[in-house]
Structures are given as C-alpha cells and as structure tokens.
Amino acid sequence: MRIVLVGPGRAGMSLAIAADAADHEVVAVVGRTHESAANAAAMVGASPLTVGDQLPKAELLIIATRDGAIAAVAAGIAEHAANIEAAIHVSGVTPVAVLAPFADNGTDIGSFHPLQTLPTPEAGAARLAGAYIAITADPPLRERLEQLAADLGSIPFLLDDDAKPIYHAAAAAAANFPLAALAMASDLFAAAGVPWEAAQPLVEAVVANAFQLGPRAALTGPVARGDTETVAAQLHAVAVTDPQWRVAFARSIEALATITGRSEQFESVLAGEKEDQ
Ligand SMILES: NC(=O)c1ccc[n+]([C@@H]2O[C@H](COP(=O)([O-])OP(=O)(O)OC[C@H]3O[C@@H](n4cnc5c(N)ncnc54)[C@H](OP(=O)(O)O)[C@@H]3O)[C@@H](O)[C@H]2O)c1
Numbered sequence: 001m002r003i004v005l006v007g008p009g010r011a012g013m014s015l016a017i018a019a020d021a022a023d024h025e026v027v028a029v030v031g032r033t034h035e036s037a038a039n040a041a042a043m044v045g046a047s048p049l050t051v052g053d054q055l056p057k058a059e060l061l062i063i064a065t066r067d068g069a070i071a072a073v074a075a076g077i078a079e080h081a082a083n084i085e086a087a088i089h090v091s092g093v094t095p096v097a098v099l100a101p102f103a104d105n106g107t108d109i110g111s112f113h114p115l116q117t118l119p120t121p122e123a124g125a126a127r128l129a130g131a132y133i134a135i136t137a138d139p140p141l142r143e144r145l146e147q148l149a150a151d152l153g154s155i156p157f158l159l160d161d162d163a164k165p166i167y168h169a170a171a172a173a174a175a176n177f178p179l180a181a182l183a184m185a186s187d188l189f190a191a192a193g194v195p196w197e198a199a200q201p202l203v204e205a206v207v208a209n210a211f212q213l214g215p216r217a218a219l220t221g222p223v224a225r226g227d228t229e230t231v232a233a234q235l236h237a238v239a240v241t242d243p244q245w246r247v248a249f250a251r252s253i254e255a256l257a258t259i260t261g262r263s264e265q266f267e268s269v270l271a272g273e274k275e276d277q
Pocket of ligand 1: 006007008009010011012030031032033036051064065066067069073090091092113114115116117118119
C-alpha cells in the first residue's frame with residue numbers, strides 16, 4: 001500500500017519504519033512543522049508535508065497524533081484527502097467516529113491500535129513483530145488492516161468501538177500498574193540492602209506463570225496461603241522502614257485478598273492499617 005503518515009511521533013514512526021521494511025511505500029509524512037516532517041520523512045524515503053498541504057494519492061492515511069488532537073487534525077486535513085482511499089487512527093480509546101470528516105468524502109475509516117509499548121521509532125518498529133493489534137473497521141478496510149498487521153509480523157484482532165474505553169483501561173492495568181508495584185519493590189529491596197537485579201528471575205517467572213496458568217492461579221505467597229501473621233509483619237515493616245509505600249502496599253494486599261476470595265480473612269489485618277492512616 002501507499003501510506004501517508006500524519007503525526008511522526010513514537011507510534012507513527014514505529015509503524016512507518018515497520019511498514020517500509022515490509023515493502024509498503026510510505027509516500028508522505030505530515031508533521032506539525034516542516035522540520036519535524038523532514039527529519040521523519042528522511043527515515044523512510046517519504047516526502048515531508050505539513051498540515052494543510054494537498055495529500056498525495058494513497059491507499060491508507062494513518063493519523064498518529066496524541067489522542068486529543070486526532071479530531072482536529074482529521075477536520076483540518078480531510079478536505080485535502082480526495083486521493084486517499086482509507087483513513088485510520090492508532091488510538092486504543094478514541095472512537096472511529098472522530099474520523100467522520102473523511103467518511104463524509106467517501107473515504108473508509110477505522111482504527112489500528114498496537115497493544116504494545118512503542119518507546120522510540122526503531123525499538124517500536126522491532127516490537128511490532130509478535131505484538132497484537134486491535135482493529136476497528138468494517139470490510140473491506142478490515143481485511144486490508146488485517147493484512148497490514150500480518151505484514152508487520154503482528155497478530156490482528158477485532159475490537160468493538162464501544163469496548164475501547166474498557167479495553168484501554170485493561171491495557172493500562174497490564175502495562176502500567178505492574179511498574180508501580182516494581183517501583184515499590186525496588187525501594188523496599190534497596191532498604192533491605194538487596195540489589196534490584198536479584199528480583200529479575202522472580203519477576204520474569206511470575207509473568208510467565210500468569211500466562212501459563214492464568215493470573216489468579218499463578219499467585220503464591222502469604223495472601224494465597226491465608227497467612228495473616230506474615231502479612232501483618234510485612235505491613236509493619238513497610239510502615240516503619242519506607243512509609244511512602246504504606247498505603248500502596250496495604251491496597252495491594254487488599255486487591256490480592258479480593259482475587260483470592262480472602263477479603264474477610266484479611267479484614268482485621270487491613271483494618272488496623274486503615275485506622276492508623
Ligand atoms: N507510544 C506508544 O507506545 C503507543 C502505542 C499504541 C498506540 N499509541 C497511540 O499513538 C498515538 C500517538 O502516541 P505517541 O506515543 O506516538 O505520541 P508522540 O510520540 O507524542 O507523537 C505524536 C506526534 O504527533 C505530532 N502531532 C501532534 N499534533 C499534530 C498536528 N496537529 N499535526 C501533525 N502532527 C501532530 C507530534 O508532533 P510534535 O512533536 O510537533 O508535537 C508527534 O510527532 C496516540 O493515539 C497513542 O494512543 C501509542
């Protein structure tokens with residue numbers, strides 16, 4: 001496909017580099033400034049454009065600006081998109097309807113959300129291989145996007161537009177929340193004089209177990225065993241040694257007690273924490 005990219009940031013350039021490597025042709029990169037467009041366009045041999053320029057003929061236009069800017073960008077460029085067959089955005093939370101200005105011109109619209117972290121263009125392009133991609137589009141665009149995902153080495157799946165907010169919350173829970181727990185663990189290990197690297201085999205085994213056994217069955221430790229005395233000792237140690245983590249630690253115990261069906265059993269241990277806060 002001939003592809004036009006609007007918004008040459010981390011996600012957009014990850015897709016552009018991966019699509020270029022998969023023998024698609026990125027014909028133009030549209031940036032907010034000529035300079036940002038030129039730098040990015042040079043990476044994939046495309047023409048640099050800015051918003052308001054006439055867009056070249058292409059089968060696919062990808063809008064990869066931040067979520068809040070997609071609607072305004074779509075409204076600003078749709079009138080220059082007479083030669084564009086389909087327009088998509090790459091947000092996992094934004095409805096496809098924000099691309100209505102294109103649909104009004106007869107252009108197919110949809111979304112294509114990589115369920116992957118894309119921290120830089122190069123690292124992101126590499127990480128698209130093996131990643132899942134959520135597709136929201138009707139046929140025939142749906143089949144085109146499924147083929148594009150396959151070309152990138154990714155695994156496409158269909159996502160209802162209505163399900164996007166809860167899907168995005170799930171993605172945040174999976175990708176972001178573990179980092180809060182790991183930051184807490186890193187500080188508490190440091191307080192014990194234990195190097196952070198020592199946690200790596202443990203953490204990697206836990207993640208592997210979560211996918212082999214399911215996240216609930218993978219749980220080991222004092223909450224899974226119903227050992228309230230050990231948990232009380234942990235809560236005390238955190239409160240005394242590194243009180244900044246006291247509330248988060250207690251809340252995490254509460255969540256584990258809920259998923260193991262032991263809320264009642266841990267109520268008194270946690271009640272002590274709540275009274276002290
Ligand atoms: N990064 C990820 O891990 C990831 C993964 C999946 C999906 N996504 C999705 O990808 C989209 C972009 O996220 P990102 O992380 O790539 O953000 P980003 O790195 O900040 O990139 C956004 C890009 O859009 C440009 N831009 C902003 N307003 C524009 C406008 N009016 N016209 C043209 N270009 C404009 C920005 O240019 P300036 O630099 O000039 O501001 C920047 O190049 C979001 O919808 C996000 O949900 C991201």
